[in-house]
Amino acid sequence: SAVISQKPSRDICQRGTSLTIQCQVDSQVTMMFWYRQQPGQSLTLIATANQGSEATYESGFVIDKFPISRPNLTFSTLTVSNMSPEDSSIYLCSVAAGGIFENTEAFFGQGTRLTVV
Amino acid sequence: AQKVTQAQTEISVVEKEDVTLDCVYETRDTTYYLFWYKQPPSGELVFLIRRNSFDEQNEISGRYSWNFQKSTSSFNFTITASQVVDSAVYFCALTREPYMDSSYKLIFGSGTRLLVRP
Numbered sequence: 458s459a460v461i462s463q464k465p466s467r468d469i470c471q472r473g474t475s476l477t478i479q480c481q482v483d484s485q486v487t488m489m490f491w492y493r494q495q496p497g498q499s500l501t502l503i504a505t506a507n508q509g510s511e512a513t514y515e516s517g518f519v520i521d522k523f524p525i526s527r528p529n530l531t532f533s534t535l536t537v538s539n540m541s542p543e544d545s546s547i548y549l550c551s552v553a554a555g556g557i558f559e560n561t562e563a564f565f566g567q568g569t570r571l572t573v574v
Numbered sequence: 575a576q577k578v579t580q581a582q583t584e585i586s587v588v589e590k591e592d593v594t595l596d597c598v599y600e601t602r603d604t605t606y607y608l609f610w611y612k613q614p615p616s617g618e619l620v621f622l623i624r625r626n627s628f629d630e631q632n633e634i635s636g637r638y639s640w641n642f643q644k645s646t647s648s649f650n651f652t653i654t655a656s657q658v659v660d661s662a663v664y665f666c667a668l669t670r671e672p673y674m675d676s677s678y679k680l681i682f683g684s685g686t687r688l689l690v691r692p
């Protein structure tokens with residue numbers, strides 16, 4: 458299993474500012490994933506973060522708006538840049554862990570609840 | 575393309591009633607995984623079950639049971655004798671076989687909000 462710690466758990470930010478969300482995993486993982494959950498909506502994948510390479514962004518998400526760092530196998534950050542009220546969402550970090558194919562699980566952090574005012 | 579449909583937006587039941595949450599999926603992959611997650615009001619995602627495409631056996635875990643039918647591309651979730659603590663949003667999700675493209679990206683359904691009234 459994997460235990461994921463996300464910080465901050467929640468924040469209220471002014472529009473035009475940026476917020477960096479941290480995700481720490483208690484074991485080394487190859488890939489980390491960042492999801493967004495807008496109010497009352499489902500989860501949408503923002504990007505996949507690999508250690509040592511550029512993150513891979515899904516359609517509709519761009520690096521300038523959501524820069525991601527992945528400095529090592531246990532840590533990643535997601536920055537929400539130049540925020541607007543539309544960025545108010547829960548942002549979740551996820552990892553796949555387990556080692557053995559059949560035992561691979563998708564684990565989620567507790568999420569960061571962001572409100573932009 | 576992969577897609578997950580949860581047609582029930584919201585369900586309200588009285589405590590001790592049984593309730594079934596529907597999940598229909600679309601994929602062209604022959605190997606895939608299906609998941610159910612629970613999201614209580616606190617916001618975290620709680621893993622409930624993972625099922626691979628080759629295992630069509632139904633599963634029971636306490637008051638929870640899952641019915642996987644490839645013929646209808648459905649993976650339904652039943653809660654027996656529901657309790658107030660079951661109130662949450664439940665998500666069904668799908669992913670292709672891990673490591674086929676070195677990814678484990680989940681495609682989520684829109685979720686079903688379950689309200690269990692005392």
